[in-house]
Amino acid sequence: MVLADLGKRINTAVNSALSNTQDDYATTVDVMLKTIVTALLESDVNIKLVSKLRNNLRSKLLDSKSGNKSTTNAQTKKLIQKTVFDELCDLVDCKSEHPFQPKKKKTNVIMFVGLQGSGKTTSCTKLAVYYSRRGFKVGLVCADTFRAGAFDQLKQNAIKAHIPFYGSYVDTDPVKVASEGIAKFKKEKFEVIIVDTSGRHHQEEALFQEMVEISAVVNPSQTIMVLDASIGQAAEQQSKAFKESADFGAILLTKMDGHAKGGGAISAVAATNTPIIFIGTGEHIHDLEKFSPKSFISKLLGIGDIESLLEQFQTVSNTEDTKATMENLQQGKFTLLDFKKQMQTIMKMGPLSNIAQMIPGMGNMMSQVGEEETSQKMKKMVYVLDSMTKQELESDGRIFVDQPSRLVRVAKGSGTSVFEVEMILMQQQMMARMAQSTKAAQGGGGGMPRIPGMPNMPGMPKMTPQMMQQAQQRLKQNPSLMRNMQNMLGGAGGGFPGAGGMPDMNEMMKMMQDPQMEQMAKQFGMGM
Numbered sequence: 001m002v003l004a005d006l007g008k009r010i011n012t013a014v015n016s017a018l019s020n021t022q023d024d025y026a027t028t029v030d031v032m033l034k035t036i037v038t039a040l041l042e043s044d045v046n047i048k049l050v051s052k053l054r055n056n057l058r059s060k061l062l063d064s065k066s067g068n069k070s071t072t073n074a075q076t077k078k079l080i081q082k083t084v085f086d087e088l089c090d091l092v093d094c095k096s097e098h099p100f101q102p103k104k105k106k107t108n109v110i111m112f113v114g115l116q117g118s119g120k121t122t123s124c125t126k127l128a129v130y131y132s133r134r135g136f137k138v139g140l141v142c143a144d145t146f147r148a149g150a151f152d153q154l155k156q157n158a159i160k161a162h163i164p165f166y167g168s169y170v171d172t173d174p175v176k177v178a179s180e181g182i183a184k185f186k187k188e189k190f191e192v193i194i195v196d197t198s199g200r201h202h203q204e205e206a207l208f209q210e211m212v213e214i215s216a217v218v219n220p221s222q223t224i225m226v227l228d229a230s231i232g233q234a235a236e237q238q239s240k241a242f243k244e245s246a247d248f249g250a251i252l253l254t255k256m257d258g259h260a261k262g263g264g265a266i267s268a269v270a271a272t273n274t275p276i277i278f279i280g281t282g283e284h285i286h287d288l289e290k291f292s293p294k295s296f297i298s299k300l301l302g303i304g305d306i307e308s309l310l311e312q313f314q315t316v317s318n319t320e321d322t323k324a325t326m327e328n329l330q331q332g333k334f335t336l337l338d339f340k341k342q343m344q345t346i347m348k349m350g351p352l353s354n355i356a357q358m359i360p361g362m363g364n365m366m367s368q369v370g371e372e373e374t375s376q377k378m379k380k381m382v383y384v385l386d387s388m389t390k391q392e393l394e395s396d397g398r399i400f401v402d403q404p405s406r407l408v409r410v411a412k413g414s415g416t417s418v419f420e421v422e423m424i425l426m427q428q429q430m431m432a433r434m435a436q437s438t439k440a441a442q443g444g445g446g447g448m449p450r451i452p453g454m455p456n457m458p459g460m461p462k463m464t465p466q467m468m469q470q471a472q473q474r475l476k477q478n479p480s481l482m483r484n485m486q487n488m489l490g491g492a493g494g495g496f497p498g499a500g501g502m503p504d505m506n507e508m509m510k511m512m513q514d515p516q517m518e519q520m521a522k523q524f525g526m527g528m
């Protein structure tokens with residue numbers, strides 16, 4: 001069973017408990033627990049942990065209720081939701097007190113260890129890209145002299161990801177190669193140096209000894225063990241064996257995509273008291289997600305993860321650019337350059353499906369449109385904007401009205417059609433109007449109330465709650481209408497508002513935290 005199914009089953013169990021009005025409270029809790037327990041076991045979660053979770057949940061739910069008999073229905077629902085959520089988080093959390101954070105302007109060495117074929121080399125590159133995107137100067141060292149072709153693999157990955165690398169075709173001593181690589185990158189003031197070591201099996205003592213020697217020489221700030229999630233509960237035994245030799249401080253679980261029974265590996269690993277810090281979700285260099293129990297469970301249950309979204313946005317956004325856009329917005333302006341910067345920020349945040357998963361209820365929608373298509377359209381938009389002159393970019397876009405020949409030139413330069421350029425200009429115009437209406441609203445001009453997921457359009461009539469409900473009902477019954485609307489608003493065929501024609505990110509963040517959003521998600525049958 002894949003994890004998405006697990007999330008759905010837990011959700012269904014909780015939702016039917018919430019709507020159960022026939023049974024008494026204790027029976028309702030027991031029925032719900034039975035379904036949750038079965039789903040967890042079928043997802044390969046460690047039986048001891050499931051049993052502990054069941055007992056904790058049961059006593060917490062029954063104790064809280066018996067201590068406070070006068071609770072309302074709404075309070076009981078909240079109690080069930082929160083308790084289930086907290087217990088699931090505990091299941092995958094091993095509460096590391098001092099998570100490692102590389103420091104800027106310092107040398108941070110990260111050493112990778114793991115079984116053969118677990119995904120070490122791929123994950124080294126993914127992590128290098130992750131830190132490089134966050135402004136670190138990152139280098140990769142290949143200390144795998146055991147497997148023929150290991151250096152070539154790392155080299156190819158590194159070149160593709162534009163990450164400097166070090167390795168040797170002739171030297172067979174991994175300790176020497178590792179120490180030379182570190183010395184080289186240290187001299188060149190690299191901030192994060194990632195060392196890939198050869199894969200080993202836990203019965204291969206000599207290779208384990210080699211790993212200890214490399215570790216002594218590179219003196220890592222952090223050692224990460226890479227584990228293949230598809231090995232399920234065997235993850236516990238593997239991680240224990242490695243822990244005895246290389247005292248790794250963190251785990252990166254790979255292959256959490258596809259049909260891996262990730263629940264098994266996650267819970268088994270959590271039982272070794274070592275935090276999982278990242279999960280690999282595909283073969284692409286961007287398929288790496290920071291693991292945090294709360295985020296993971298939120299996504300598992302389809303209730304989004306705004307915290308991670310904000311964190312990610314803040315890490316990748318350029319403060320100078322954001323400041324300039326904010327200043328423009330305060331003046332009621334939104335130029336083509338602002339539009340371009342916003343889009344680049346979104347693209348830097350990683351695969352759109354990862355971002356969509358963090359937004360309540362958006363994960364599903366993204367899958368309807370397709371990652372590839374959306375990314376392609378976004379890239380095209382950047383090519384169009386790249387083909388404009390500085391003067392054009394800094395304008396509000398109306399400059400093109402007087403110079404239609406420039407439209408043709410921009411389309412040619414970007415390999416797109418005039419129609420596509422016009423569409424982008426239209427989207428930027430929509431956002432510029434939003435900026436103006438926000439400014440007017442700040443000055444007491446009013447404007448229509450914000451509907452989650454839709455930009456403010458000046459001049460549109462106010463929506464009453466009944467109208468809104470009807471609109472939501474229609475969208476619920478007609479998914480293609482919903483898609484069309486998103487296409488219209490996002491322009492790029494994006495699966496969530498703004499994927500293509502990105503409204504102001506801060507506005508989007510506010511929108512996502514809007515209680516109406518939660519309500520709407522519920523009406524669409526999404527989330528808890």
Ligand SMILES: Nc1nc2c(ncn2[C@@H]2O[C@H](COP(=O)(O)OP(=O)(O)OP(=O)(O)O)[C@@H](O)[C@H]2O)c(=O)[nH]1
Pocket residue numbers: 114115116117118119120121122123144147150198199200254255256257258279280281282283287
């Ligand atoms: N689907 C999926 N495949 C992955 C992921 N991470 C790695 N892989 C694939 O797993 C295979 C093995 O990955 P490598 O990076 O070569 O593994 P390794 O641990 O370096 O292998 P050794 O050097 O032999 O120890 C490759 O085909 C990768 O593309 C992931 O998160 N998801």
